[in-house]
Amino acid sequence: MQFCKKKKAIVLKMTCTIMKIGVHNRLIHPQYRTITHRLFNNKFIFGNEVISAKQNNKPIVALESTIITHGMPYPDNFETAIKVEEIVRQRGAVPATIGIIDGNIHVGLNENQINNLAIEVNGPKRAIKCSQRDICSIIAAGANGGTTVGGTVTIAHLAGIPVMATGGIGGVHRDAQDTFDISSDLIVLGRTPVAVVCAGIKAILDIPKTLEFLETLGVPVMTVGDAEAFPAFYSSTTVDNIKSPAKVSGVIDAAKCINIQRNLGINSGLIFAVPIPQSHSIDPSIIDKFIQIALDELKNRGIQGKNVTPYLLKRVTELTEGKSLTSNKVLIENNARVAADIAVELSKVSMNNSGDSGNVKLRENSGKKLNVAVIGGAVEDTVIHIEDPVVKRTTAAERQNVAAASPSYYRVSLVRP
């Protein structure tokens, strides 16, 4: 009897564990299922709302948590995070705020957890700013992490969430030629297929250089709407009114672009830049003066690396007497609205995936001879391995015709370097 009870308990425990792994495994991106299943099934914790959204194929929007832990003061950080989640729900999608708590990756933090991260913003238990490189060490230490765009995109992709919203992505810092400070957000976006909805690139950065770098990485950058200008976070245009590299007219076309990238198997992210609502756009030349003051202070104080962006955002808030913080909140809310609409449209186009190529016109190969223009060239080194050289005594007559004789002298294999 005793034995039976014990056996039943073991069987029950095993079934529960298998169920737990099963549920989590299904929520993970198929490409990583086996690996995450083996290594991480206990490290990924999905919020109830996210689990239910996954099971019912509802659109999900990933939200980052560095804004909470390093981007805003308390209680603005908490209130904004909650409001942003609510906006996503109102638009018909499910929010998944991503962060690390006690060494576990959370996809869908609850209100209590968000408050705990928010309240510690200047306290001793403040979470670590977590870009992709920090994920493993934070998990290993059992610590808390507020995930940046790069960190969030990495986790969202593992969790099979293709859209995220933030305020502004990181980028190339203004004096990058001296400091080499380039946000890892860009590198992660170059190799992770998640669409990021933001208010452009933060004005504290070198926007033209950031756009150049994104082009190098092959990341599509598109403004959403009719505007020609590229938005600069606090302002709907940059100081020198840079043109956007591309634009989509609205959320339907944005979703089509994500779907096309996916169908083509292009593994980079996409950036959708949404201009801050005109009511809260700050004149770019005014904000630039404050940014310059904060940048000079930064140099004098020797602040570097991951502390640069939080310091600049905080100082600009002080210098503008809170005006930039209000704009920051408004633009994040606006981005969440657009991201939710894109996620809803994306779930429609992906359900209806009958080879729809969106605005891309697919041309049939007509079999006609095409005139091809070759631009540039490629040089490829070839290493020749000589196998079984044949030493052969030749006659004078044979030596006169080396060209004809040489192929039979060696067996050659070509190897790509």
Ligand SMILES: O=c1[nH]cc([C@@H]2O[C@H](COP(=O)(O)O)[C@@H](O)[C@H]2O)c(=O)[nH]1
């Ligand atoms: O409105 C905001 N948007 C974005 C950020 C964060 O700033 C990070 C960039 O930091 P860094 O420049 O150190 O890579 C982004 O990834 C994002 O997490 C922020 O604080 N506030």
